[in-house]
Amino acid sequence: NAGVTQTPKFRILKIGQSMTLQCTQDMNHNYMYWYRQDPGMGLKLIYYSVGAGITDKGEVPNGYNVSRSTTEDFPLRLELAAPSQTSVYFCASSYSKGDYEQYFGPGTRLTVT
């Protein structure tokens, strides 16, 4: 199994550009998450999904959008990129909620200049 995969691994955007970060998991997990990690900090939850067609905001959702049309995919959309969105983005999935561990993708390093 590939687990959680993310593309691209690196990206540089100009201010005002848009892009989609892709995330796919092959573990048939219902729950999927997007986090951002700023330098020297822990992770902050952007959005999460509890199943296809269901998404909800996390701690820092502003400037982002998500969709979940399939169990496997959970893309994160950045509209009008800003320097404050320079960060490392992690996608994660879990079998269920509560005490189940989250499996993380390798991350996408995004720089907005």
Add this chain to the structure above:
Amino acid sequence: AQKITQTQPGMFVQEKEAVTLDCTYDTSDQSYGLFWYKQPSSGEMIFLIYQGSYDEQNATEGRYSLNFQKARKSANLVISASQLGDSAMYFCAMREFRGGYNNNDMRFGAGTRLTVKP
């Protein structure tokens, strides 16, 4: 308000010795879970150990154990017999289960960078 506090930005330990990484948390919920993750320099997040608030015994996973002191709201990670490969960032995280297990908002601490010296 900061939910998870890791007061040690960096720690050093001699190879083969034990080390404790501190984590304190803030919650008014009775039901919650505590997690530790390892992040090597390659960047991926690796799950290490989990402790539920109602678990009476401290969690253990191989060389990792969690020193859970509920009254003090602390969940320190103990790594025994440190290895060079343990050098990494370590993050403590908490999920509050208010309203049942539907809450998916997991909060992370700022992390502790552990360096194992040969």
